[in-house]
Amino acid sequence: MIRWVFAIFLALLVFYPLLPFLARAGVGRLPGDIRFRLLGLVMCLPFGSTVLWSAIAFLVAELLSQAGFISR
Template sequence: MIRWVAAIFIGLFVFYPLLPFLEKLGVGRMPGDIRFRLRAMIFCLPFGSTVLWSALAFLVARFLK
């Protein structure tokens, strides 16, 4: 369980600075993605984008195998 928490924390730590670049690819602007502002910061929870990118990675991996 602690490994999953650590993996999620590291993933957020790595990909959160890349969010402006990833928005150009559609991450954070799909149905199912949640954006909210808390004081001066904007938080994005890309649930819909995560499902789409995971499915795309699965199909690519399956095609290459």
């Protein structure tokens, strides 16, 4: 359980500064993404974008596995 909390914290720490650049790719604008303002800072929790990008990463990994570039 603590590994998941650490992983989520690390992911937020890495990707939050990149959010303005990722917004150009549609991250944070899909249904299911939550934006709110807290003490003058705009916070974004991209739940919908995370599901979409995870599905894309899974499909790419599956295609690479089927092509023989990745072994199972």
